[in-house]
Amino acid sequence: xxxxxxxRVFMLAHTPQTEGFEWVAGVGVEDVWALADLADRRPGxxxxxxxxxxxxxxxxGRPLERAAMPMDPYAAAxxxxxxxxxxxxxxxxxxxxxLEIACPQARLAAFNPPALAGLLDxxxxxxxxFSKTGSLVSLAVAAFDIxxxxxxxxFRIAERPRGPLYLAGWLVEQLRAAANTTGSGFKxxxxxxxxxxxDLGLWG
Numbered sequence: 001x002x003x004x005x006x007x008r009v010f011m012l013a014h015t016p017q018t019e020g021f022e023w024v025a026g027v028g029v030e031d032v033w034a035l036a037d038l039a040d041r042r043p044g045x046x047x048x049x050x051x052x053x054x055x056x057x058x059x060x061g062r063p064l065e066r067a068a069m070p071m072d073p074y075a076a077a078x079x080x081x082x083x084x085x086x087x088x089x090x091x092x093x094x095x096x097x098x099l100e101i102a103c104p105q106a107r108l109a110a111f112n113p114p115a116l117a118g119l120l121d122x123x124x125x126x127x128x129x130f131s132k133t134g135s136l137v138s139l140a141v142a143a144f145d146i147x148x149x150x151x152x153x154x155f156r157i158a159e160r161p162r163g164p165l166y167l168a169g170w171l172v173e174q175l176r177a178a179a180n181t182t183g184s185g186f187k188x189x190x191x192x193x194x195x196x197x198x199d200l201g202l203w204g
Contacts, residue, residue, distance in 0.1 A: 006193025007146045008169030012075045015185030020058075021067040022183065024079050024101075024108070027051040035076040038112045039162045041097070049102040050110075067183025077110040078165060078184060085109050087179035095153035095171065113154035113165060120157060121145045142166075146192045 026032035034050035041047070052072075056064055068084045080088060080098075085107065089098055096113035121143040142157070153171040157163055167175075172186050 006191055007144065007149045008188060008192070009142070009144055009149070009190040010167050010169060010172050010186040011142075011189045012071075012078055012165040012167065013185050013187040014071060014075060015187055018071055018183060018185040020065055022054050022056050022064040022070050023067070024052045024070045024072040024103075025055050026072070027053055035072060035110075036074065036162070038077050038099070038110065039115070039156055041112060043097055043114060047099050049100045051102045052108065054103060054105045065182070068180035069182065069184035071184055075164065075185075077112050080109045080111060082107040084179045084181070088175055088181075091171075091174055091178055092154070111154070113156060113167075115156040115158040116152065117158035119144050119148050119152070119155065120159065142189055144190050144192075 026035055028051065031050045031052060034048070035052075054070060058064055068081050070079050070081065072079065077099075078092070079101065080092075085098070089109065092098060092111045096111055099110045099112060101108040101110050149168065152168060154165070154167045156165060166189075167186065169188075169191075175181055
């Protein structure tokens with residue numbers, strides 16, 4: 001968040017803007033799980049590059065457009081093609097890890113941010129928790145504590161690390177200014193500038 005500006009948070013997600021672009025698919029079951037397990041990584045943990053393929057055709061066999069930041073079906077990570085690695089890699093590296101991805105068709109990397117605690121505003125977030133442990137089961141609406149957001153560019157929620165990847169509004173602006181982001185979708189899920197600091201909801 002920048003001084004004097006509302007705090008906005010985006011979620012990496014499939015949107016109408018991502019339709020029609022090539023996408024990333026794990027080669028084998030172990031590769032699909034490796035991508036899903038990115039959310040559990042701690043910075044510096046050993047990493048064996050997951051194997052992926054770029055899918056260039058849709059379900060009807062029609063060609064898809066080239067994506068600078070192709071997505072996987074589960075939005076597990078922000079993938080960068082070679083030109084995006086060069087243009088946006090230094091910017092993103094300050095906010096998480098850039099991990100090598102094994103792809104025979106192109107040079108790819110995956111951006112994976114850390115899981116951070118204390119960012120959710122429990123009073124305004126709509127959650128479901130296990131009654132015995134209090135651990136987070138689902139998050140329908142995410143509202144954030146704006147006092148904790150300054151300086152945080154990208155993150156996952158520590159209470160639900162396998163949930164979505166979030167990016168601060170100012171980082172999304174910088175990404176779009178620095179690189180071609182075709183293929184990736186960024187959905188606005190929180191805006192402190194709305195009346196009462198209202199959130200927009202993950203699924204709304």
